[in-house]
Amino acid sequence: MRMRNVELMVGGFMVMGIIALVLMALRVSGLSMDAAGETYTIKARFENLGGLTDRAKVSLAGVTIGRVTNITLDQEWYAAVVEMEIDKSMSTLPIDTSASILTAGLLGEKYIGLSVGAEIDYMQDGDWVQDTQSAIVLEELISRFLFSKAEGE
Amino acid sequence: MLKHVRSLGQVGVQSIQSIGRAGMLFTQSVTWGGPGSAGFLDLIRQIHSVGVRSLSIIIVAGFFVGMVLALQGYNILVKFGSVSALGTMVSLTLLRELGPVLAALLFAGRAGSALTAEIGLMKATEQLSAMEMMGVDPLKRVITPRLWAGVISVPILALLFSTVGIWGGAFVAVDMLGLYDGAYWSNMANTVEFYEDVVQGLIKAAVFGVVVTWIAVYQGYDAAPTSEGIGKATTQTVVISSLAILGLDFILTAVMLGGV
Secondary structure, eight states: OOHHHHHHHHHHHHHHHOOOHIIIIIISSSOOTTTEEEEEEEEEEOOOSSOOOOOOOOEEEEEEEEEEEEEEETTTTEEEEEEEEEEOOOOOOOOTHHHHHHHEESSEEEEEEOOHHHHHSSHHHHEOOEEEEEEOHHHHHHOOOOOOHHHHO | OOOHHHHHHHHHHHHHHHHHHHHHHHHHHSOOOOOOOOOOOHHHHHHHHTTGGHHHHHHHHHHHHHHHHHHHHHHGGGTTTTGGGGGHHHHHHHIIIIHHHHHHHHHIIIIIHHHHHHHHHHHHHHHHHOOOOOOOHHHHIIIHHHHHHHHHHHHHHHHHHHHHHHHHHIIIIIIIIIOOHHHHHHHHHOOOIIIIIIIHHHHHHHHHHHHHHHHHHHHTTOOOOOOOHHHHHHHHHHHHHHHHHHHHHHHHHHHHHHHH
């Protein structure tokens, strides 16, 4: 009888641990079961990434629809090539969609914002985003501002 | 002068000797099997005595740590107008650092010292030598289930500590300070990564579990079989395992973040 109680309590302890792990996964880290669902890859060439990293968000109209999976340097163009994984459910991106590197808030993390074009054809797996806009580097902005200020005087 | 040099050398040799004994104890008792070795029910009984009985202190401590983190964090973040980052701050602090470290420290104080005293007393009352006389290996019979019980319990306790702490933080932030609960939970869910934060915290806790239990059983097994010796060994367990946890925490964090 006593041993049965001990077993019961240890079992309860283990179950609590598993419940805590599930809570952590679903509620705290926002891991959803369909996160590893079907995706397709599109690529874009940027002049300057300005701190964009792997696993950065790709969003459309503020909604996250994918993630950056790979960043390489194109030796021929001397430009950065970013591969993005886009959710299969978001398969209706027009081929003239443009991508720009944006910052969340003033000092927040970098992410890729897509804005859709007007074409009727949709992007396929492995397609290139033609129209891209690089990250805004704060130092460049400031120096440009200072130069124009100096010229004006 | 020569006397001091000699005693210094003696301390050095003795400490290396005891590390050697600890290593032999670990390698001999980490596997199951052998004559009269402990069964599965012994493991269950040990998990009950080190894990389940530490539950109350872990849950109360976790709740209060989470509440105080939320309160302190709120007062700092409100100056920068970014209280929406409070949930992220509380959860990352708990998952990466405070959960594993505080759970292991509390475990060392609550269960580690008890393990040392228990095994030390078994040695002092010659129960361990009696087992050897009966052809039962005391390492397999006594040490193995205790070692594994600690290794299994500490990650679960750390996980419960973090969980309770995050809900305690939510209680203070949302119910008492009036933060919008969507900001607390959704910013947390956006930032916290399952593999990078939750799993790495669990790995840390598992390492702490091994180290704390190992130190506790070794100190008990190696204690001088007198009441003084057991008292000293119990103190040593808490001191050495606390230092080991804090030191290892830095090394593990450096390895996991890959910064150093």
